[in-house]
Amino acid sequence: MRVCLSVCLLTLAYIAGACNMVTPDQGGGMEMDGEGMEMDMSGGSMAADALEPQTTENSLFSVSAVSSLDPVVINETHAWTLHIENADGDAVTEADISVEGGMPEHNHGFPTAPRVTENLGNGDYLLEGMRFNMGGVWVLTLEISSGGESDSVTFEFELN
Ligand SMILES: [Cu+2]
The missing domain is CATH 1.20.5 (Single alpha-helices involved in coiled-coils or other helix-helix interfaces)
Structure with missing residues (x-):
């Protein structure tokens, strides 16, 4: 034993x-x-309402931007809703908006050509064709024209 x-x-x-x-x-x-590293480089997400409203460069407009996709993830084409007000806080209902953006650190633009396709009324505009193809820092620049005046605003945000 x-x-x-x-x-x-x-x-x-x-x-x-x-x-x-x-x-x-x-x-x-x-x-x-290498799996973990690969995910860090190619993944990334952000809450749909993560962006703080911004005032345009010359203080003409206040702009907010909210994604319809929540959370915002990479490689999914989706829409955002923009809301524009003037300095008095009134909705800007007849704006022309052009869209640019990309990743300044990588010297590339969006993989798509997002653009405003619909005036939803009450200062809301539908921005379609938004798509991010990697995690990291992105910018979205809007050139806004209304009533003969133009101003621009840039949102900077990170999908991580
Ligand atoms: Cu990039």
Whole structure:
């Protein structure tokens, strides 16, 4: 009995030791396959209402932008709703809006050509064709014209 017990304990100790030796190897393998890094570079998301309203450069308009896709994720084409008010806080209902943007750090634009397709009324405008193809810092610049006056605003945000 005593011999058997010793052997059993030795066997258990051996198995435990073997497990301890195997575990770090498996962990190392998982860290080294690059999956985590790849996700950091290509993924990214942001809450639909993450953007703070912005005042245009010359303070003519106040602009807010909310995504219809929540959260905003990469590689999904979707729409945003823009809301524009003048300095008095009144809705700007007849604006022309042109859209530009991209990733300044990467020197590329949007993978699509987003544009305002519909005046929804009450100062709301539908911005269709929004799509982000990677995580990181993006900018969205709107050139807004109304009543013979123009002003621009740039939203900067990060999908991470
Ligand atoms: Cu990029």
